[in-house]
Amino acid sequence: MAGASDTEVLVIGGGAIGLTIALRLADDGRAVTLLEPNEPGSGASYGNAGTIAEYAIIPVGTPGVLRNLPDLLFSRVSPLSVRKAALPTLFPWLLRFAYESLPGPMRRNVAALAPLLAEASAGWHELSAQIGAEDLFRHNGCVYAYTSMRDFKAAEADITLRGTYGIAQELLSSDALSRLEPQLPPFEGGAVLFPGAMSMTDPGEAMRRLAVAVTQAGVRILPRRAIRLERQSTGVRVTTPEGAITARRVVIAAGAHSRALVAQAGERVPLDTERGYHIEFDMPTPLLSRPVSPTSRGFYMVPMQGRLRIAGLVELGDLAASANERRFAQLEEGARTFFPDLGKPDRSWLGFRPSMPNSVPVIRPVRGAPDVILAFGHGHLGLTLAPVTARIVRDLVAGRAPAN
Ligand SMILES: Cc1cc2nc3c(=O)[nH]c(=O)nc-3n(C[C@H](O)[C@H](O)[C@H](O)COP(=O)(O)OP(=O)(O)OC[C@H]3O[C@@H](n4cnc5c(N)ncnc54)[C@H](O)[C@@H]3O)c2cc1C
Structure with a gap:
C-alpha cells in the first residue's frame, strides 16, 4: 500500500558512494530518499588517503601477493594482516582471494578495473565543481616510492602492466624524488610519479559539502538504519526501526555493511572488510606536497589541511572488533622512519573498506531482481570511483545501457 513515506528510489547508505548516487539520481529528476543512521560521509569515506587513484588498476590480489601470502598475513610488521579470531569466518573469502590472485583472474580483474578508473578524474572534476569543492583538490600527482632496489x-x-593500459607514470631516481619532495629521506629504489593525479586535502570536508549538495538537490536524508529488505509486488519494502518505506527501486550502498541486505534481496556476495587505519599529526605546513606511498609499508603519507595523515594497512577481520593498537603503533613507527622528528599523533581512526576478493566493485542489479541495485565493494578505490559508480547506477535506474 502506498504511504506518505514511499519514494521512487531509496538509497541505503550515505558514504561517498550512496551520496553521489543520490545526487546523480536527483539530477536525473528522480524522487530520492537516502537512509543513513550516522553523520553522512562519516564511514570509510571520511578517513581514507584522499587519492583519486585513477592509476591504481592493479588489484590487491596478484601472483606476487599470493606467493608471499603466508609471510604477509602472519608477520607482525606486514602491511597485510589477519585477525586470527576472524580466520574461520574469513576462510571462504581468503580462498577466493587466493584464486583471484592467480595470473589469469588477476589480468581479468585489471581489465575490469581499468575502464572504470579511466573515467574517475573527469567524474571528480565535474562533481567537485557541482558541489563547490574544487578548492579541496590538488592536481600535482601521487607517488609510489621504493625504499630499496629490491622493492x-x-x-x-606492475609498472609494465600499467604502461600497457596507457596509465601516465614517470620513473624518478632517488635524487629526482628528493627534488620533488625535499623533506623526504633518500629512497634507494626511486619512485613512480603519477603526474596530474588528483588528491583531496580534506575528504571529511568534501563529504560534508557533498551531503549539503545532495540535500539541496531535493534528496530526503533520513537518519535511519535499514534492517530488512523484502521484494513485494508493490515495490521493495525496507524496514527501519522507525517504520517501513516502500520504493520502486532500492540501491544498496551500505559499504562494508551491505552483505546481509543483499542476502535478503536473494543473492549471496563474498563481501568482507579490509580494515584500514589512519593517524594524523597536526602541523601548519605538511611535510609533503602530494600523497606519497612507501609501497612496502602499505600506507600513504598525505598532506591534508593543517595536518599530515598516514593512512593505510590492510587488516582482514570483522566489522565488530575494536581497533588494534598495534596497527596504530605500526603506522607511527613507519611514519617516523621517514620523518624522525614527528611528535605523538594527534588523532587516530579505524575504518572498514568494503572489499571483494577480486578488488572489483559490484555495480549491477541483483540477479533476477532488477528493482534492487547493488553499489558496493569498492575496496581501496571507493572515493576514486564514486562519480563513475553514480553514473552507472543512474543509467541502470533509467533503463539505459550504462553510458561509456
Ligand atoms: C585507510 C583507508 C585509506 C583509503 N584510501 C583511499 C584512497 O586514497 N582513495 C580511494 O579512492 N579510496 C580509499 N579508500 C577506500 C574508500 O574510503 C572506500 O572504498 C569508500 O569510502 C567506500 O565508500 P562507501 O560509500 O561504499 O562506504 P562508507 O563510506 O563506509 O559508507 C557506507 C555508509 O553506509 C551506512 N550504513 C551501513 N549500514 C547501513 C544500513 N543498514 N542502513 C543505512 N545505512 C547504512 C554507514 O553508516 C556508512 O555511512 C581508503 C580506505 C581506507 C580505510
Whole structure:
C-alpha cells in the first residue's frame, strides 16, 4: 500500500558512494530518499588517503601477493594482516582471494578495473565543481616510492602492466624524488610519479559539502538504519526501526555493511572488510606536497589541511572488533622512519573498506531482481570511483545501457 513515506528510489547508505548516487539520481529528476543512521560521509569515506587513484588498476590480489601470502598475513610488521579470531569466518573469502590472485583472474580483474578508473578524474572534476569543492583538490600527482632496489624490482611487472593500459607514470631516481619532495629521506629504489593525479586535502570536508549538495538537490536524508529488505509486488519494502518505506527501486550502498541486505534481496556476495587505519599529526605546513606511498609499508603519507595523515594497512577481520593498537603503533613507527622528528599523533581512526576478493566493485542489479541495485565493494578505490559508480547506477535506474 502506498504511504506518505514511499519514494521512487531509496538509497541505503550515505558514504561517498550512496551520496553521489543520490545526487546523480536527483539530477536525473528522480524522487530520492537516502537512509543513513550516522553523520553522512562519516564511514570509510571520511578517513581514507584522499587519492583519486585513477592509476591504481592493479588489484590487491596478484601472483606476487599470493606467493608471499603466508609471510604477509602472519608477520607482525606486514602491511597485510589477519585477525586470527576472524580466520574461520574469513576462510571462504581468503580462498577466493587466493584464486583471484592467480595470473589469469588477476589480468581479468585489471581489465575490469581499468575502464572504470579511466573515467574517475573527469567524474571528480565535474562533481567537485557541482558541489563547490574544487578548492579541496590538488592536481600535482601521487607517488609510489621504493625504499630499496629490491622493492623497485618487485614492482616492475606492475609498472609494465600499467604502461600497457596507457596509465601516465614517470620513473624518478632517488635524487629526482628528493627534488620533488625535499623533506623526504633518500629512497634507494626511486619512485613512480603519477603526474596530474588528483588528491583531496580534506575528504571529511568534501563529504560534508557533498551531503549539503545532495540535500539541496531535493534528496530526503533520513537518519535511519535499514534492517530488512523484502521484494513485494508493490515495490521493495525496507524496514527501519522507525517504520517501513516502500520504493520502486532500492540501491544498496551500505559499504562494508551491505552483505546481509543483499542476502535478503536473494543473492549471496563474498563481501568482507579490509580494515584500514589512519593517524594524523597536526602541523601548519605538511611535510609533503602530494600523497606519497612507501609501497612496502602499505600506507600513504598525505598532506591534508593543517595536518599530515598516514593512512593505510590492510587488516582482514570483522566489522565488530575494536581497533588494534598495534596497527596504530605500526603506522607511527613507519611514519617516523621517514620523518624522525614527528611528535605523538594527534588523532587516530579505524575504518572498514568494503572489499571483494577480486578488488572489483559490484555495480549491477541483483540477479533476477532488477528493482534492487547493488553499489558496493569498492575496496581501496571507493572515493576514486564514486562519480563513475553514480553514473552507472543512474543509467541502470533509467533503463539505459550504462553510458561509456
Ligand atoms: C585507510 C583507508 C585509506 C583509503 N584510501 C583511499 C584512497 O586514497 N582513495 C580511494 O579512492 N579510496 C580509499 N579508500 C577506500 C574508500 O574510503 C572506500 O572504498 C569508500 O569510502 C567506500 O565508500 P562507501 O560509500 O561504499 O562506504 P562508507 O563510506 O563506509 O559508507 C557506507 C555508509 O553506509 C551506512 N550504513 C551501513 N549500514 C547501513 C544500513 N543498514 N542502513 C543505512 N545505512 C547504512 C554507514 O553508516 C556508512 O555511512 C581508503 C580506505 C581506507 C580505510
